[in-house]
Amino acid sequence: MSHDIRIVTEAELRDVVTLDLETVDVIEAAFTALASGTVVMPPILSMELKEANGEVDVKTAYIPGFDGFAIKVSPGFFDNPTLGLPSLNGLMILFSAKTGLVQAVFLDNGYLTDVRTAAAGAVAARHLAPETVRTAGVIGTGVQARLQAQAAHLVRPFERLLVWGRDGEKAKACADDLRQALGIEVQVAPDAEALVRESTLVVTTTAAREPVLRADWLHPGLHITAMGSDQPGKNEIDPAALFAADAYICDRVSQCETSGELEAALASGHWTGGRPAELGEVIAGTSQGRIDPQAITICDLTGTGAQDTAIATHVFSRLDSAGTIIEV
Amino acid sequence: MSHDIRIVTEAELRDVVTLDLETVDVIEAAFTALASGTVVMPPILSMELKEANGEVDVKTAYIPGFDGFAIKVSPGFFDNPTLGLPSLNGLMILFSAKTGLVQAVFLDNGYLTDVRTAAAGAVAARHLAPETVRTAGVIGTGVQARLQAQAAHLVRPFERLLVWGRDGEKAKACADDLRQALGIEVQVAPDAEALVRESTLVVTTTAAREPVLRADWLHPGLHITAMGSDQPGKNEIDPAALFAADAYICDRVSQCETSGELEAALASGHWTGGRPAELGEVIAGTSQGRIDPQAITICDLTGTGAQDTAIATHVFSRLDSAGTIIEV
Numbered sequence: 001m002s003h004d005i006r007i008v009t010e011a012e013l014r015d016v017v018t019l020d021l022e023t024v025d026v027i028e029a030a031f032t033a034l035a036s037g038t039v040v041m042p043p044i045l046s047m048e049l050k051e052a053n054g055e056v057d058v059k060t061a062y063i064p065g066f067d068g069f070a071i072k073v074s075p076g077f078f079d080n081p082t083l084g085l086p087s088l089n090g091l092m093i094l095f096s097a098k099t100g101l102v103q104a105v106f107l108d109n110g111y112l113t114d115v116r117t118a119a120a121g122a123v124a125a126r127h128l129a130p131e132t133v134r135t136a137g138v139i140g141t142g143v144q145a146r147l148q149a150q151a152a153h154l155v156r157p158f159e160r161l162l163v164w165g166r167d168g169e170k171a172k173a174c175a176d177d178l179r180q181a182l183g184i185e186v187q188v189a190p191d192a193e194a195l196v197r198e199s200t201l202v203v204t205t206t207a208a209r210e211p212v213l214r215a216d217w218l219h220p221g222l223h224i225t226a227m228g229s230d231q232p233g234k235n236e237i238d239p240a241a242l243f244a245a246d247a248y249i250c251d252r253v254s255q256c257e258t259s260g261e262l263e264a265a266l267a268s269g270h271w272t273g274g275r276p277a278e279l280g281e282v283i284a285g286t287s288q289g290r291i292d293p294q295a296i297t298i299c300d301l302t303g304t305g306a307q308d309t310a311i312a313t314h315v316f317s318r319l320d321s322a323g324t325i326i327e328v
Numbered sequence: 329m330s331h332d333i334r335i336v337t338e339a340e341l342r343d344v345v346t347l348d349l350e351t352v353d354v355i356e357a358a359f360t361a362l363a364s365g366t367v368v369m370p371p372i373l374s375m376e377l378k379e380a381n382g383e384v385d386v387k388t389a390y391i392p393g394f395d396g397f398a399i400k401v402s403p404g405f406f407d408n409p410t411l412g413l414p415s416l417n418g419l420m421i422l423f424s425a426k427t428g429l430v431q432a433v434f435l436d437n438g439y440l441t442d443v444r445t446a447a448a449g450a451v452a453a454r455h456l457a458p459e460t461v462r463t464a465g466v467i468g469t470g471v472q473a474r475l476q477a478q479a480a481h482l483v484r485p486f487e488r489l490l491v492w493g494r495d496g497e498k499a500k501a502c503a504d505d506l507r508q509a510l511g512i513e514v515q516v517a518p519d520a521e522a523l524v525r526e527s528t529l530v531v532t533t534t535a536a537r538e539p540v541l542r543a544d545w546l547h548p549g550l551h552i553t554a555m556g557s558d559q560p561g562k563n564e565i566d567p568a569a570l571f572a573a574d575a576y577i578c579d580r581v582s583q584c585e586t587s588g589e590l591e592a593a594l595a596s597g598h599w600t601g602g603r604p605a606e607l608g609e610v611i612a613g614t615s616q617g618r619i620d621p622q623a624i625t626i627c628d629l630t631g632t633g634a635q636d637t638a639i640a641t642h643v644f645s646r647l648d649s650a651g652t653i654i655e656v
Binding site for chain 1: 380392411421
């Protein structure tokens with residue numbers, strides 16, 4: 001018995017799904033499901049290709065009630081820029097959760113990952129940032145710096161944005177892009193400290209292996225989303241800040257322990273708070289997030305297979321005639 | 329910078345690659361590489377979908393010197409036959425080992441897995457079975473029963489084949505198919521014991537969770553390839569047989585310990601032989617396989633990501649114009 005498989009390219013996917021509130025709701029539902037304890041999410045498969053300065057990660061999750069489950073393959077080959085190629089690539093495959101048949105192959109070059117990652121930032125800001133944010137800040141100047149700022153603005157429509165990165169030229173380009181995208185005041189901050197001190201909502205989007213945000217910069221009413229760390233050894237936030245905050249929230253504790261900010265905090269002995277809460281538990285109301293407007297909150301996003309399954313299923317439902325149909 | 333991705337269906341793949349001595353050599357090279365210690369092969373990612381009586385496995389391996397690496401996704405949904413669908417499906421994705429870019433998606437429904445699995449049986453027979461095999465036996469009556477018999481015949485052209493399975497009708501159908509495919513005498517054996525006692529080369533191809541082959545049936549000059557167990561809890565061979573044999577050889581020790589015949593033998597205390605040898609080590613001559621024609625040998629095949637990378641790379645080199653090209 002033959003069946004059809006939809007092959008959809010990045011360009012086609014960009015027409016189907018974008019970073020908007022509907023996408024944020026889809027990703028929020030994945031976090032809520034994750035907190036219910038019924039999601040099956042195995043550990044990430046990770047392989048290093050040292051000779052090519054490359055790595056590849058495979059994520060998946062089954063969310064009961066979803067028609068499909070995604071398997072997402074993310075290669076990162078860090079010498080690619082010297083060949084004129086992007087470092088990050090990859091694809092997602094959507095399978096029927098009832099029969100295991102392949103339904104679609106999304107040749108997205110990481111686009112769906114970019115969107116679902118940014119959407120998770122919006123979910124974190126929606127549930128953890130103070131109700132009113134006038135100034136936000138983003139540390140880092142890449143694709144996620146741009147997308148995270150836009151995602152945060154969807155749920156906390158701040159009037160002013162600060163950008164900081166090690167490379168001043170890139171920071172200026174990022175600020176220019178975001179000024180145009182958001183239509184608000186966007187400035188390059190003189191340093192990370194000034195950015196944090198002036199912001200109510202900060203998103204860190206770097207691949208740092210030494211903290212870019214120090215604990216003594218924390219101030220009442222600050223929310224930080226740290227989304228850059230997703231591999232052992234990465235560390236954006238001063239380990240002392242996690243315990244100093246009123247609430248430190250993980251997307252998935254088991255991942256944050258090995259690949260998120262919690263890794264360094266555990267290793268340095270700065271984390272003595274027991275099992276942190278997860279974002280889905282805060283959404284579901286079973287764990288406490290922000291207790292008052294003056295609280296300091298930190299959300300650690302490593303990226304989950306549940307987000308991949310959620311975005312892939314969402315995209316599939318909106319494909320209409322997009323893509324190439326292959327009969328197998 | 330755009331690049332082309334080749335999408336190739338099962339039907340197209342069947343025209344490109346088949347179970348022959350060339351394929352056997354390709355898979356043998358993967359085992360040799362595995363023994364060299366330079367292959368990177370992470371643990372299998374495995375996810376169970378209990379509600380759908382399904383499971384999905386993801387395998388990969390990087391073999392230095394190969395242009396690409398494969399990621400293979402194998403869903404098994406065991407209620408599918410009630411829907412008129414096969415239980416096993418899946419696909420393979422070939423990535424450049426230099427840039428991580430997707431090169432090809434093989435929508436093979438498990439065909440390449442079938443071929444590379446059978447080819448491994450031929451590699452095992454080539455290096456472990458007695459030089460002369462007059463009668464061979466296959467236990468099980470499914471796709472692998474057919475392919476394993478053909479694979480063994482490529483390297484040990486026996487004159488007579490015995491088939492046995494729990495379902496007599498299926499055993500007869502399997503015997504009929506193999507008589508036609510091999511052009512030799514093929515009979516249904518009255519029971520598994522008779523099959524083993526009359527055969528020099530036996531392949532077990534079942535999903536059994538209780539042994540189908542007993543230790544007291546072993547006889548001088550017997551080689552057994554057990555390829556059915558690939559998940560915790562599966563067990564085809566009486567645990568006592570492993571230690572009773574002169575040589576018990578794994579495709580990959582770390583996999584056989586948890587998902588192969590070694591699992592039950594370790595659990596029951598029947599295996600006290602230390603670390604078994606691997607097939608690649610026998611091929612490379614660094615471990616001993618068959619020591620004389622009267623020895624008893626057992627080879628345990630759980631299936632490796634290295635085989636997937638080898639077959640996918642091989643297929644890609646032979647595609648010519650096959651498949652659909654998608655520009656991304």
